[in-house]
Amino acid sequence: MERPHTGRRRNEAAREAIIDAAIALLQQVGYEGFTIERLARDAEVGKQTIYRWWPSKAAVIAEAVGTRARHTIPLPDTGALGADLREFFETTFEQSEDPNVMSELKSMMAASIENPEAARPFYDFLAGRRATLRLLLERGAARAEVSPDADLDFLTDLAYGLLWYRGLIGHRPLDDEAARKLAGALVAAAANPQ
Numbered sequence: 281m282e283r284p285h286t287g288r289r290r291n292e293a294a295r296e297a298i299i300d301a302a303i304a305l306l307q308q309v310g311y312e313g314f315t316i317e318r319l320a321r322d323a324e325v326g327k328q329t330i331y332r333w334w335p336s337k338a339a340v341i342a343e344a345v346g347t348r349a350r351h352t353i354p355l356p357d358t359g360a361l362g363a364d365l366r367e368f369f370e371t372t373f374e375q376s377e378d379p380n381v382m383s384e385l386k387s388m389m390a391a392s393i394e395n396p397e398a399a400r401p402f403y404d405f406l407a408g409r410r411a412t413l414r415l416l417l418e419r420g421a422a423r424a425e426v427s428p429d430a431d432l433d434f435l436t437d438l439a440y441g442l443l444w445y446r447g448l449i450g451h452r453p454l455d456d457e458a459a460r461k462l463a464g465a466l467v468a469a470a471a472n473p474q
Contacts (some may be wrong), residue, residue: 369458
């Protein structure tokens, strides 16, 4: 199906094709093998279309991975902080245990370290994931499940520290048991901050 040309505005069909092609290409060749030329061919768009919307391959990758995370990790609202956190971590960890997803995340991290232009999109992606978890903690605070003295940023760091450490080192799985334990530990720390 041919997509209509819309000038400088993003054409949503073209954007979705680029995002889908970026995820597939990243899974096939990793960050180092990822090129805008190949992405344009796979998405059936011109290179200039990609560069008009994203300044670099790192920016495309960050948006693609971020978009995928938003669509595949729902924001639970069970009415209880512990259940919300457990569901959020189970879904997050299940996705992170997929070798393709962890490879994408590692590629984004490596790119941000090696290439300063890649850092901003990666940090924006991380900020979005942190904001999602913080929203769950804020909901818990509104229901008086979180102490007014709790440091929500610190609790968020604790959660993502486990994800990144286990994801990067791989010494223990990111499984449902880890999700349940992490949710319980955060609920306890949120209710009784030291």
